[in-house]
Amino acid sequence: MLAAFSLMLITACKEEPKKDLTVIENTQETFQPITDDVLETGVIYEANIRQYSPSGHFDEFTKDIPQLKQLGVKVIWLMPIFPISETNRKATGGADSKFASDFPEAEQSKYLGSYYAVSDFTKINPEFGTIEDFRNLIKTAHDNGMYVILDWVPNHTGWDHEWIKNHPDYYTKDKDGNITYPEGTDWTDVADLNYDNKDMRKEMIADMQYWLMEEGVDGFRCDVAGSVPTDFWEEAIPQLRATKDIFMLAEAWEPELAKDGLFDMVYGWDTHHIMNDLAQGKKGLDAWNNRKAQIDSLYEKNDIMMNFVTNHDENSWSGTINERMKEAAPLMTAFSYVIPGMPLIYSGMEYDMDHRLKFFEKDSIPKTKKTMWPLLEKLGALKNTNPALNGGKNPASYTNLETANAKVLAFQRAKDDQTVTFIGNFSDKEQSVAAPLEGSFTDYIQGKKLELKKENIVLKPWEYKILTN
Secondary structure (H helix, E strand, O other): OHHHHHHHHHHHHHHHHHHHHHHHHHHOOOOOOOOHHHHHHOEEEEEOHHHHOOOOOHHHHHOOHHHHHHHOEEEEEEOOOOOEOOOOOEEEOHHHOEEHHHOOHHHHOOEOOOOOOEOOOOOOOOOOOOHHHHHHHHHHHHHOOOEEEEEEOOOEEEOOOHHHHHOHHHEOEOOOOOEOOOOOOOOOOEEEEOOOOHHHHHHHHHHHHHHHHOOOOOEEEEOOHHHOOHHHHHHHHHHHHHHOOOEEEEOOOOHHHHOOOOOOEEEOHHHHHHHHHHHOOOOOHHHHHHHHHHHHHHOOOOOEEEEOOOOHHHHHHHOOHHHHHHHHHHHHHHHHHHOOOEEEEEOOHHHOOOOOOOOOEOOOOOOOOOOHHHHHHHHHHHHHHOHHHOOOOOOOEEEEEOOOOOOEEEEEEEEOOEEEEEEEEOOOOOEEEEOOOOEEEEEOOOOEEEEEOOOEEEEOOOOEEEEEO
């Protein structure tokens, strides 16, 4: 009996690990990698964790992630989440640039420095929370059908990065052998990386792989990607894509960065500048038509442009949406959704934020839904569901429509028997224009049926219509 009991005990112990393994396999959550379909209908949200809430904590953003579904967000771009160097930490920007150390000691602690002065590419900024808090953010996004990309800073590091001490050969040096900040900039709070060093390249790729393999992120937005040698991206991105399907956004306009499976999306900087000029009356619609022709000639059909009325740089350094666009802001926002590409929402934009967020110290966005939230909600729903606004690897067509009015732009997007027609008055004066097409439509923003005939349409200053069939 004793022998029989011992045999049963041994058998039970051997079988126990199998039982645990079965439970793990059955409860393991899977999240499908990002697809081209997501890119066709996506809206991207830039999250400034520090300024998103009074606490500047991951958790405050995480709890609001389900609301972003209402805005049609498919991709969340997190501004850098890494620890920030203290050495040479910036306190103000521009021509009057100072270091935090230039201020009285009692004031120095309020200057948190630039997110882009990274001291460790594989750690979490304790200002935002813990790695567990970050993992909860990723899980919440995935549970809500959203993808998360990290803001990666490949051009430079902060002065406290361990590479400075242990691998000084990873950095650019002046004629006297001193590590330098990026040439032609005032970025004195960071040290320029030397891409002639092959070992540095390997470590950079390994650090990126860590976030893909260990923390489940879905890609990267790469800071000043055009300042990094293209051959590094040709080396790195195929290795990253071999790990999993990812989304890559370059803070750059160069067409070569979007070729041959490198970056999925690039910045539409020139489009943004033209929108500012149109809103300020500095340029006419010929500027947009020329820009559209330029996009068609420089980029391939499956290259994606990121369209934006604001982002962290524009808000902090160039002015708020209201400062730059005033009454034209709703028109320009709608325009950024209906032209080919992917529209961007920057933290606070959804709450009609009308102040420039501080860059090197703590600030906070408003949290009251006014006019922008319902507009973004409508535009996001249309972008998510109507193939005529597809703007990814297989975009909808774009056709200009004649208006016989230099102040009024009309065009039609079409795909899969669906059309979206945009008619907009890009001026501060009322305009009368011949209907650019005839038929029965739905005025999408107003939610009303509309019959277009040959008679003229009157558009108030900066008024626009989005018509669906």
